[in-house]
Amino acid sequence: MKFVIIGGDAAGMSAASRAKRHMPEMDVIVLEKTEDVSYSACGMPYKIADADRPMDDLVVRTADVFRNKQGLDLFTGCCAEAVDVKNCSVTGTIDNGESFRFFYDRLLIATGGRAIIPDLPGFDLPGVVALKSLADGRRIKDHIKVNAVKKAVIIGMGYIGLEMAEALRARGIEVDMVKPGPDLLPWMPRELAAEAKRELEANQVRLHLGCEINGIDKTDVRLGVNCNGRTLPADMVLVAVGIEPNSQLAADAGIETGVGNAIAVNHKLQTSNKRIYAAGDCADAYHVVTGQKTWIPLALRANRAGWAVADHVCGKATSLEGVAGTAVFKVFNLEVARTGLSFEESNRYGFEPVDVTIKSRSRAHAHPGAESIWVNLVGDRRTGKLLGAQMVGREGVAHRINAAAVALHAKMSVASFSQTDLAYAPPFGPVWDPLLTAANQLLKKMI
Amino acid sequence: MKFVIIGGDAAGMSAASRAKRHMPEMDVIVLEKTEDVSYSACGMPYKIADADRPMDDLVVRTADVFRNKQGLDLFTGCCAEAVDVKNCSVTGTIDNGESFRFFYDRLLIATGGRAIIPDLPGFDLPGVVALKSLADGRRIKDHIKVNAVKKAVIIGMGYIGLEMAEALRARGIEVDMVKPGPDLLPWMPRELAAEAKRELEANQVRLHLGCEINGIDKTDVRLGVNCNGRTLPADMVLVAVGIEPNSQLAADAGIETGVGNAIAVNHKLQTSNKRIYAAGDCADAYHVVTGQKTWIPLALRANRAGWAVADHVCGKATSLEGVAGTAVFKVFNLEVARTGLSFEESNRYGFEPVDVTIKSRSRAHAHPGAESIWVNLVGDRRTGKLLGAQMVGREGVAHRINAAAVALHAKMSVASFSQTDLAYAPPFGPVWDPLLTAANQLLKKMI
Numbered sequence: 001m002k003f004v005i006i007g008g009d010a011a012g013m014s015a016a017s018r019a020k021r022h023m024p025e026m027d028v029i030v031l032e033k034t035e036d037v038s039y040s041a042c043g044m045p046y047k048i049a050d051a052d053r054p055m056d057d058l059v060v061r062t063a064d065v066f067r068n069k070q071g072l073d074l075f076t077g078c079c080a081e082a083v084d085v086k087n088c089s090v091t092g093t094i095d096n097g098e099s100f101r102f103f104y105d106r107l108l109i110a111t112g113g114r115a116i117i118p119d120l121p122g123f124d125l126p127g128v129v130a131l132k133s134l135a136d137g138r139r140i141k142d143h144i145k146v147n148a149v150k151k152a153v154i155i156g157m158g159y160i161g162l163e164m165a166e167a168l169r170a171r172g173i174e175v176d177m178v179k180p181g182p183d184l185l186p187w188m189p190r191e192l193a194a195e196a197k198r199e200l201e202a203n204q205v206r207l208h209l210g211c212e213i214n215g216i217d218k219t220d221v222r223l224g225v226n227c228n229g230r231t232l233p234a235d236m237v238l239v240a241v242g243i244e245p246n247s248q249l250a251a252d253a254g255i256e257t258g259v260g261n262a263i264a265v266n267h268k269l270q271t272s273n274k275r276i277y278a279a280g281d282c283a284d285a286y287h288v289v290t291g292q293k294t295w296i297p298l299a300l301r302a303n304r305a306g307w308a309v310a311d312h313v314c315g316k317a318t319s320l321e322g323v324a325g326t327a328v329f330k331v332f333n334l335e336v337a338r339t340g341l342s343f344e345e346s347n348r349y350g351f352e353p354v355d356v357t358i359k360s361r362s363r364a365h366a367h368p369g370a371e372s373i374w375v376n377l378v379g380d381r382r383t384g385k386l387l388g389a390q391m392v393g394r395e396g397v398a399h400r401i402n403a404a405a406v407a408l409h410a411k412m413s414v415a416s417f418s419q420t421d422l423a424y425a426p427p428f429g430p431v432w433d434p435l436l437t438a439a440n441q442l443l444k445k446m447i
Numbered sequence: 448m449k450f451v452i453i454g455g456d457a458a459g460m461s462a463a464s465r466a467k468r469h470m471p472e473m474d475v476i477v478l479e480k481t482e483d484v485s486y487s488a489c490g491m492p493y494k495i496a497d498a499d500r501p502m503d504d505l506v507v508r509t510a511d512v513f514r515n516k517q518g519l520d521l522f523t524g525c526c527a528e529a530v531d532v533k534n535c536s537v538t539g540t541i542d543n544g545e546s547f548r549f550f551y552d553r554l555l556i557a558t559g560g561r562a563i564i565p566d567l568p569g570f571d572l573p574g575v576v577a578l579k580s581l582a583d584g585r586r587i588k589d590h591i592k593v594n595a596v597k598k599a600v601i602i603g604m605g606y607i608g609l610e611m612a613e614a615l616r617a618r619g620i621e622v623d624m625v626k627p628g629p630d631l632l633p634w635m636p637r638e639l640a641a642e643a644k645r646e647l648e649a650n651q652v653r654l655h656l657g658c659e660i661n662g663i664d665k666t667d668v669r670l671g672v673n674c675n676g677r678t679l680p681a682d683m684v685l686v687a688v689g690i691e692p693n694s695q696l697a698a699d700a701g702i703e704t705g706v707g708n709a710i711a712v713n714h715k716l717q718t719s720n721k722r723i724y725a726a727g728d729c730a731d732a733y734h735v736v737t738g739q740k741t742w743i744p745l746a747l748r749a750n751r752a753g754w755a756v757a758d759h760v761c762g763k764a765t766s767l768e769g770v771a772g773t774a775v776f777k778v779f780n781l782e783v784a785r786t787g788l789s790f791e792e793s794n795r796y797g798f799e800p801v802d803v804t805i806k807s808r809s810r811a812h813a814h815p816g817a818e819s820i821w822v823n824l825v826g827d828r829r830t831g832k833l834l835g836a837q838m839v840g841r842e843g844v845a846h847r848i849n850a851a852a853v854a855l856h857a858k859m860s861v862a863s864f865s866q867t868d869l870a871y872a873p874p875f876g877p878v879w880d881p882l883l884t885a886a887n888q889l890l891k892k893m894i
Contacts, residue, residue: 010878040812043873047813057813288868299878300871321866328870337870365487366494366504396846398875402867402882403849409867410857419768420849420856421735423775423784424747426490428845431457431746435849 001026003313004090004102006080006249007110008032008063009041010299011280014306015108015313016072022314028072029102031092033079036134037063042299044137045160048144049167055137075100083107083253085273106275106313109255109263110306111246113281113297117239118155122216127223128237131160143236149173153225153234155213157184159329161240162196165205166332176232178208178225179241187342189357189376192392199334208232243297245282259284260295267319269309277312279305286322288409289340289387290349296325326405328398335397339405340388343378352381356442360434362396364426371395375438377404379414379446386414389435396429403435414442448473450760451537451551453527453696455479455510456488457746458727459557461753462760463519469761475519476549478539480526483581484510489746491584492607495591496614502584522547530554530700532720553722553760556702556710557753558693560728560744564686565602569663574670575684578607587685596620596682600672602660604631606776608687609643612652613779623679625655625672626688634789636804636823639839646781655679690744692729706731707742714766716756724759726752733769735856736787736834737796743772773852775845782844786852787835790825799828803889807881809843811873818842822885824851826861826893833861836882843876850882861889 003019005012008030016030030037038061047055066072077095084091091101115130117123127147129140143149151174154161165175177200184200184207185193200207211227216237218224224231245262256272258264263271263278267286271278281297283305301323312318326339346353355378363370373393380387389404391397407417418439424431432440450466452459455477463477477484485508494502513519524542531538538548562577564570574594576587590596598621601608612622624647631647631654632640647654658674663684665671671678692709703719705711710718710725714733718725728744730752748770759765773786793800802825810817820840827834836851838844854864865886871878879887 040814040873040878042871042878043811043813046815046873050815060812298868298871300868300880300883303878304866321863322868324868326868326870328872328875330872330874335875339868339870364490365507366490367487368493368497398870398872399843399846400849402847402869402880403853405869406850406853406857406859406864406867409863410853410859412853412857416768416856417853419751420853421745421747421769421771421773421786422849422852423773423786423845424489424745425775425777425845426487426493427777428775428782431487431489431750433747433849436747 002103002105003028003108004104005030005108005110006090007112007280008037008074008076009110009112009280010302011306012108012110013038013066014303015110015279015310016066017070018307018310019313020070020072022310024071030072030074031078031080031090031102032074032076034133034135035063035076037061037066037074037076039134041134044131044134045163045167048137048141048164049170051171055134055141058134080249083249083276085253085276088275107277108309109250109271109276109278109282110280111249111282113243113245115239116242116244118213118241120213120215122218123239125216125218125223127235128216128239130239131164132243144171144173147235149235151234152236152238153178153232154238154240155179155225156240156242158240158242159327161238162331163329164238164240165200166203166330169203169205176206176208176234178211178213178227178232180210180212182210184209187344188390191357192374192376192390195374195392196331196334196336199332203332243281245295247282250278250282259293262295264293268312269305269320277309279309288322288324292349294323294325296323298323298327321409324405324408326401328401333394334392335394336392337397337401338388338390339401340386340408341378342388342390346378346380346387351387353378353387354381354442354446356438356445358434358438358441360437361430362393363428364430367426373397373434375434377438377442379442381446384413384415384446386412386417391434400433400435414439414446418443449550449552450475450555451549452477452555452557453537454557454559454727455484455521455523456557456559456727457749458753459555460485460513461750462555462557462726462757463513464517465754465757466760467517467519469757471518477519477521478525478527478537478549479521479523481580481582482510482523484508484513484521484523486581488581491578491581492610492614495584495588495611496617498618502581502588505581527696530696530723532700532723535722554724555756556697556718556723556725556729557727558696558729560690560692562686563689563691565660565688567660567662569665570686572663572665572670574682575663575686577686578611579690590683591618591620594682598681599683599685600625600679600681601685601687602626602672603687603689605687605689606774608685609778610776611685611687612647613650613777616650616652623653623655625658625660625674625679627657627659629657631656634791635837638804639821639823639837642821642839643778643781643783646779650779690728692742694729697725697729706740709742711740715759716752716767724756726756735769735771739796741770741772743770745770745774768856771852771855773848775848780841781839782841783839784844784848785835785837786848787833787855788825789835789837793825793827793834798834800825800834801828801889801893803885803892805881805885805888807884808877809840810875811877814873820844820881822881824885824889826889828893831860831862831893833859833864838881847880847882861886861893865890
């Protein structure tokens with residue numbers, strides 16, 4: 001059996017390793033267009049923040065380890081360009097200019113996502129960067145060093161933008177952040193987003209909300225981001241307006257795509273062509289709350305989907321459950337977390353949402369060092385079900401969100417969630433965990 | 448309607464306040480034998496640790512606030528001695544020597560628990576103390592100050608003993624801990640208990656396991672704990688061998704008691720006498736994993752049960768779900784947490800347990816400052832269900848356990864739990880949360 005995998009990042013390498021572990025005799029062929037496989041992409045902002053450590057700390061396993069220890073046929077510098085579904089082959093070009101063709105019995109498309117670059121003047125200038133691949137990370141780190149970057153503009157205020165704001169401030173770089181929309185973290189309730197805003201401003205990050213971007217100029221030495229009639233000078237411009245799935249290769253081969261242009265897959269990660277799987281940031285998933293398709297590119301899902309593909313290719317019964325859209329990120333000293341649907345999303349999906357926002361504490365009454373924890377909880381008036389949770393605070397947020405995530409997977413009602421036996425000790429929270437206080441309040445509003 | 452409550456601690460005051468909020472016209476009478484109501488009992492070790500802060504920081508609301516602001520008939524210094532179920536009355540003695548009698552329409556027994564004091568010579572000597580009430584806490588703090596305590600012996604190595612070891616070391620007091628059993632935290636897998644042991648020893652706590660205690664002596668100035676033929680000198684001896692429910696008053700009135708001698712209650716917190724409720728550390732509960740009765744005295748349950756009693760007394764539909772036995776405590780810089788059943792408990796309850804113990808990290812690959820996290824997960828081979836989880840680590844343990852606790856409430860299988868979408872960001876954990884790594888490993892062993 002020939003199992004060909006396009007893309008050697010989280011999903012692709014997870015699938016490759018696991019398939020080889022299950023069936024050592026299988027031909028597992030991985031085609032990766034860059035030279036990097038298996039690295040901690042989400043760790044990049046933290047390595048950019050640290051001038052003393054190399055980006056390559058993030059490499060978990062090198063290509064040679066996969067080749068020599070695991071016996072994978074791993075080809076880096078190989079860009080897949082077309083899938084011939086009739087003849088079951090993949091063709092493309094090696095970076096030395098030669099072309100290749102591999103035949104497959106089973107194919108996994110794990111081409112990931114790419115940073116969206118707006119089609120505006122100057123976004124191709126040197127010094128205008130995006131952060132997606134490890135090569136991008138190295139480039140940004142080099143650019144900061146070589147050009148002694150003093151001022152940076154970040155376009156976009158999503159996870160990556162915010163994590164990079166922290167990283168650049170850690171390097172002593174002045175940071176301006178710009179976006180056209182009027183709200184920071186628009187999916188959050190106002191009180192929670194205000195905490196994030198305060199934290200950014202307390203760390204001298206200048207936020208320019210509601211600023212339409214017209215383009216980027218270059219003067220002698222500096223870049224200038226033109227927005228709303230003014231120009232923000234910068235030695236580096238980071239474009240962080242979001243990512244999109246690399247699904248063109250699949251679409252060109254006649255494979256169905258769906259929500260957010262991602263490759264449509266079933267619970268076995270099969271595409272519309274049953275010999276072809278898709279996993280990772282290029283593929284969609286079912287949402288555990290809506291039951292409908294969603295596209296939420298997240299690292300855990302990519303790894304898990306890669307494993308599930310390997311299991312199915314090796315003949316194991318496989319059915320991957322959905323995602324809850326659980327995410328956490330750090331904004332300087334603030335932990336920001338979410339799972340499930342926001343109030344607005346709940347409305348959009350036809351629920352009858354009720355929500356509550358409460359402020360609690362990270363430690364018990366009279367315990368020193370307590371910080372505020374904000375919780376927003378959303379329930380469905382019609383079914384009584386929990387729909388989503390969001391939290392912001394300086395401690396005790398990142399892992400607390402998981403209790404709500406598990407409740408969403410279990411399709412728990414707010415009433416049942418409010419009765420869960422969560423841990424209590426004075427250094428770690430109040431007797432009534434902030435999530436329970438929120439659930440109790442929400443329950444009152446739902447009746 | 449006359450609603451009489453015996454005991455003005457967590458369960459009793461929660462019930463009293465809530466009943467009065469629901470029905471301001473109701474006569475709510477609380478009889479409390481001490482002078483303290485509504486304080487954070489679990490916070491006591493942390494206030495003993497801090498020479499500069501008074502114990503009374505732990506008081507959340509004083510008796511006068513309950514009387515004046517909430518309109519409760521709250522009688523402190525009133526010790527209930529008998530319940531006459533025929534005439535629906537409670538009799539007892541006020542601390543000025545007068546006796547009282549109150550008639551009730553509904554009665555809540557919330558008499559809590561008491562420290563077990565072994566029936567051995569010398570346990571009544573001055574300087575031999577136990578920590579249960581706020582008065583105990585004040586006494587211990589005073590004793591340390593007045594006697595300039597330099598050496599303490601703690602008998603018992605449960606939560607309270609371990610938290611007090613940390614508190615006393617923070618005061619510069621030498622600590623010996625003694626117990627007859629051979630194992631520290633015997634309900635834990637060896638690897639996890641070993642971490643706690645190392646942490647205690649690293650903080651100069653001397654552990655004497657397998658030491659039968661024969662009694663306590665007093666010489667001129669010092670106490671001496673006699674065990675295994677030797678004497679451990681001490682300026683203070685803390686007895687922390689466990690607590691037992693204060694259920695005698697109920698038993699004397701013919702009310703059924705059950706597991707651990709606690710007062711037996713149904714899901715509405717009613718005792719065998721339907722006009723009489725019990726809540727808090729004196730009452731039992733259903734365990735969500737076994738479905739059977741259990742007695743696990745915990746603060747959250749006491750508060751929650753108090754509320755449920757008030758709801759039912761006020762005519763609201765009430766059904767309190769069970770407990771998972773979730774607990775967390777700090778051992779110096781270590782977080783120790785559990786929920787559900789241990790492997791041995793699972794066996795005892797007739798499950799077919801399989802367990803796994805793994806070591807993971809508190810932060811992502813290459814992220815600075817990562818610490819080890821140990822996880823033990825127990826599943827049932829017969830049903831595939833998750834039965835329990837235990838964790839130990841220096842960070843990221845206290846709130847992580849809640850994900851497993853919610854899974855137990857939802858009666859989730861290990862397979863489903865392993866598919867939950869838990870939060871990931873490099874500062875907060877690996878891509879595969881330690882709980883998921885454990886679930887993946889456990890799943891392999893269960894098939």
